[in-house]
Amino acid sequence: MNMYAVPSPGIPGCPPGLEYLTQVGKVQVTLNGAISLIGFESNNKYEVRNVMGQNVFYAVEENDCLSRQCCGPLRSFTIHILDNFGQEIITVTRPLKCMSCFFPCCLQELEVQAPPGNTVGYVIQQWHPFSPKFIVANEHNEPVLKIHGPFCGWSCLPDVDFEILTMDEISKIGKISKQWTGLLREAFTDSDNFGIQFPMDLDVKIKAVMIGACFLIDFMFFESTN
Secondary structure, X not given: OOOEOOOOOOOOOOOOOOHHHHHOOEEEEEEXXXXXXXXXXXXXXXXXXXXXXXXXXXXXXXXXXXXXXXXXXXXXXXXXXXXXXXXXXXXXXXXXXXXXOOOOOOOOEEEEEOOOOXXXXXXXXXXXXXXXXXXXXXXXXXXXXXXXXXXXXXXXXXXXXXXXXXXXXXXXXXXXEEEOOOHHHHHHEOOEEEEEEXXXXXXXHXXXXXXXXXXXXXXXXXXXXX
């Protein structure tokens, strides 16, 4: 079976490189982590695959050693998302901010550009003392969707679901799921698996923002637990 998804031809109104996302309602995001017994933090690398396991995109974190070791999962980052030809099609940027459930001034945010230099949306944390809540905004910083997670980002179930909701919070239209990878992998590596589900007809730019939201959720709630 072909391990690489075939890129789609250009589509009017779709940022170049995102054409394939118009055809899918689910992608798998895998963090390729190494054994972390010595506690040395390395740049994150992700693979984005379709439901058939074919590689769609690759994502590589750009960061320096000092930030990784001193700031850990709180660190600012730029993640470059590349297609199967090595062309950068999405850039995800997170500024450095403190992270606390108790102080509204320490809220996380993230900007997604596609292609690089062209902002398509934002992910903005909302203050809540116990539950993860985020606003997904378009390129004009207008809220379009919400993401709600479980109590303190934790669940007693094998998978941890962050629900994608309409702005009125009535309809659930998708989810970002942290999937259980097994006791040894969870305890001794930085390997994480996520599934992202969204409507097939969702604006392709917001689909790209959802991939960025997945990275932010990984850093905020799961990287520190490894």
